[in-house]
Amino acid sequence: MPYSLVLNLVPQEAIPKSHLTGRHLHALFLDLVRSQSPNLATTLHGQTTAKAFTLSPLQPTTKQHIGTLQWTYRHAISAGTPCWWRITLLDDALFGQLAHLWLGLSSKQNWSLGGSPIQVTSVLGTPQSSQSWSNYSPYDQLYAQASDSNRKLHLTFCTPTTFRVSDYDCALPTKESVFKGLLKRWNHYSHIPFPDTLLEPVYPSFFNIRTELATDSRSKLIGCVGDITFQILGDVKPETIKQLNTLTSYSLYTGIGRKTPMGMGQTFPGKPDAKPRRQHLPKPRKSRRYANAS
Known part of the structure; x- marks a missing residue:
């Protein structure tokens, strides 16, 4: 549990x-x-x-x-x-x-x-x-309560989150780097295994993230913080949608990315409370000479 x-x-x-x-x-x-x-x-x-x-x-x-x-x-x-x-x-x-x-x-x-x-x-x-x-939540309850119709998977990275790619760290979250770790831990600790092909219909649809530095006496790592939404696209079975929503909820407990036992990758599932402000270009002012022309 x-x-x-x-x-x-x-x-x-x-x-x-x-x-x-x-x-x-x-x-x-x-x-x-x-x-x-x-x-x-x-x-x-x-x-x-x-x-x-x-x-x-x-x-x-x-x-x-x-x-x-x-x-x-x-x-x-x-x-x-x-x-x-x-x-x-x-x-x-x-x-x-x-x-x-x-x-x-x-x-x-x-x-x-x-x-x-x-x-x-x-x-x-x-x-x-x-x-x-x-x-807290038993594994079977996490699965039972997950939606089988919600196609938007929201995550908030609350501390710097980074991923191991080959021999280096990468701060950019992809569906593989985010969900493969969740899937691995779910299959390791739960008694409800999910298939390895689960991630195929998942694509990023929104992100409002920035890079931040996490430091300690031994290392400095660049990670990302902020909000990201992945969308489930295509003709997908309700069972697959339910499994992906389960993994999203599970992120509250597992964290995401590297060094989660050191405070990195703290993640809160669900849509953030505050919506990001939209950036608008200022409207061009009319030239006074043009406005007064007859």
Whole structure:
């Protein structure tokens, strides 16, 4: 069952910018897992493909708006600042092994983010009116609730999203780079396999994206953020449409692209709340000499 858990955190000391990288958040997650199962932490650390979890960047605010996750920081996060942090789990067994962790996290216990002490005040695992990122859904429910008639597949890339093409990274999302990863994870973790030919009728129909830089102490990557819509074209069976809508919904839990366990590729499925402004060329002004001519 995919889970999207939101941890509400309070730093006990200021967290410097150097401790807010994906690498430090990845280490914090493994520390949380290690407190319950050292062997599981070792297994997760060693995964190279079909990662069973994703992590968001730390969000230093209680307010959240879809499409506006923060991944860069100009200043340190001050002590006492309410923050939230999202962890997604794709494997049913993984959540079960960590169930005692989520239930037993105490606000009296300090954890360390790159050496900065923090406290976990609560864990959200169900949809909230004030927090759209917390959710869960069994695989068969994700499939059952997917539309078999909706032909527009909307995605919002909320943190820089990049894809591996041959030996290099590419920030341009194509249907193959976006949906092949979703299909691979779905077939790996669910018990409802989808065919490899599923992507043939999918074509991009709208995009409002821009490139952004994601940096940490080890690397700099260029990714894309923004909105994109793929359309299902041609004479397509309802079953195929349903499967593609399922993958789109699944992106909430899997993220898209590379380094999703480091905060990149955070994705929200569905049509963005705000429509992009259309750009209009200014109307040419009439020449005064021409307007006064008789």
